Amino acid sequence: MAEFSIIERYFNRRQNASVDLGIGDDSALLAAPPNHQLVICTDTLVAGRHFPLDTAAHAVGWKSVAVNLSDIAAMGAKPHSILLALSLPDADQAWLQGFSDGLYACCDRYGVNLIGGDTTQSPHLSLSVTALGWIEHGRAIARSGAQVDDLIVVSGTVGDAAFALQHLGHPLQQRLDYPTPRCELGLLLQGLASSMIDISDGLAQDLGHILKASAKGACLELTQLPLDPALQRLPEQQQWRYALAGGDDYELCFTISPEHYQQLLQRQPNVQTTVIGQIIQTPTIIFNKNGQAQPLDLKGYQHFA
Secondary structure, three states: OOHHHHHHHHOOOOOOOOOOEOEOEOOOEOOOOOOEEEEEEEEEEEEOOOEOOOOOHHHHHHHHHHHHHHHHHOOOOEEEEEEEEEEEOOOOHHHHHHHHHHHHHHHHHOOOEEEEEEEEEOOOOEEEEEEEEEEEOOOOOOOOOOOOOOEEEEEOOOOHHHHHHHOOOOOOHHHHHOOOOOHHHHHHOOOOEEEEEEOOOOHHHHHHHHHHHHOOEEEEEHHHOOOOHHHHOOOHHHHHHHHHHOOOOOOEEEEEOHHHHHHHHHOOOOOOEEEEEEEEOOOOEEEEEOOEEOOOOOOOOOOOO
16 A cells, blocks of 8 residues: 555544644644643654564554653643654554554544654554643643652552563553553643653653652652552562563652642542652652661663663
8 A cells, every 4th residue: 555545544534623734734733722832742662662563553553642642641731633653564454454443542532633644664663653732831740840748649550561561461461552641630730740750661760750850859658559459469579670660651650749639639530649658858769668768779661771
């Protein structure tokens, strides 16, 4: 199949009214809502590096969108649309159908439009999605706002995807293949969270980005890490390694004052949130078990390992 045939058959759906001009021209046109800032992010997924080679095409399509919407959520923004750059070894029609179905399933779930991109042939399967969203001016939640005595909170459970990658076929593989971007929670945290990041490379490493940007430290209580029952049955050191150094969870990690956290709970978020620690002044991460320091040497996902 030729490039434009692929686009027309699998990726050219009608846009909704929030897109002035979508697929079919050199560029898309969007009208910015009044007093809003544009939020933009991009992620690349490479077969065999970011997902197993035998991952179902539908799951690849879903995940390619979800990991970008997670970044939009981590800013407290509302996702709007995506661009797709797809590099294919060949135009496998069955794979393309599954991939586009998965991509649009995620788009539809979160009210997102595919508005353009590029398709080309390459020796290796890779895809890059750029996501766009909107947020009211001055309301974005950056990494740099953590304050001493803020609570450190995570959504959902952590370590699931890393465990699944080592135990393919386990029910937790659903969490690896179909991550859930916490878009609704991100919006609820506007005006409440002091800093935020999504967990893509491991909780400890990603929390470290907040600490560096905020010039602060953290004290974590290991017994408070929210774990799936499958991880709870493991020896402690394995639990902690999956939860703190495993990637691909795409949960939100945020800092928030105790008062604002109570306000968040009153808003009844649609996902469990768990307090796992507190921000401190000393720029380091202290790992405690029942108040006793635990020496841990953890590294998250390394893109150039």
